[in-house]
Amino acid sequence: MASLNVDCKVNETTTGNRTVPLKIIGLGLSRTGTSSLRQVLLNLGYHDCYHFETLVHESRQNASMWMQALEAKFENRGTPFTKHHWDQILGNCMALTDTPCTIFYRELLEAYPDAKVILTIRDKLQQWHRSIMDTIVPSILHHNGAESSLTIRFRRFFLPRTPFDRVKELMLKHYGMLRTLVDDHVNGTHNGVKWYEDYVEKVKSIVPEEDLLVFNVTQSWSPLCAFLGEKVPEGGFPRVNSTDEFWKH
Secondary structure, eight states: OOOOOOOOOOOOSSSSOOSSOEEEEOOTTTTTTTTHHHHHHHTTTOOOOHHHHHIIIIOOGGHHHHHHHHHHHOOOOOOOHHHHHHHHHHTTOOOOOOGGGGGGGGHHHHOOTTTTEEEOOOHHHHHHHHHHTTTHHHHHHHHHHTSSSSHHHHHHHSSOOOHHHHHHHHHHHOOOOHHHHHHHHHTTEEEHHHHHHHHHHHHHSSOOOEEEEEEOGOHHHHHHHHHHOOOSSOOOOOOOOOOOTTTTO
């Protein structure tokens, strides 16, 4: 993929734009119930809760900073992000979850050491692998395949690419989860399962036990509310973004 050169430097003279405390860092991988967790946290009053859908549909303007963060982390371009930078992207968020936040889990844990951590998981490793191979991976391959057409290639050559395009490019190129899963699709392997398992163990090893909730959305409200010190609300536990719903977006 072609690179994008965009001059959108972080304003180093600012002190950050945090308007609310970041209380919760969700480190579950995509397709582990991150959309449901986001809705649950919003229902409990944790506004806002950052998610990939935030970047896609609500805050596309901060794609330029995610681009800079990814380039600094993976390509040694610019300055690695610190709390100062994260506050500019996530300053209006009391919680966060999903990609691209999970790519920077170590950096975010260091920047916000007082935040509670929720690690969403699936019942079985193969269940997660099957879900993501039925949704995110074919979606990625569909868009990449569409760009191979002569018309799309012509447009890409003459029209400037956006920071969001560059973010997607960088994630596909450098994010181990996506790279492994695409390889699984191409080669008929299941190495993504091991990647998932290793990631979960890494998170468990660096987050203090008292600050970590390993959570399956099928457990519903009780363990989550107990961990957060919140009253269990009335009504059912939200379940969002099933495989069928994913393809309706």
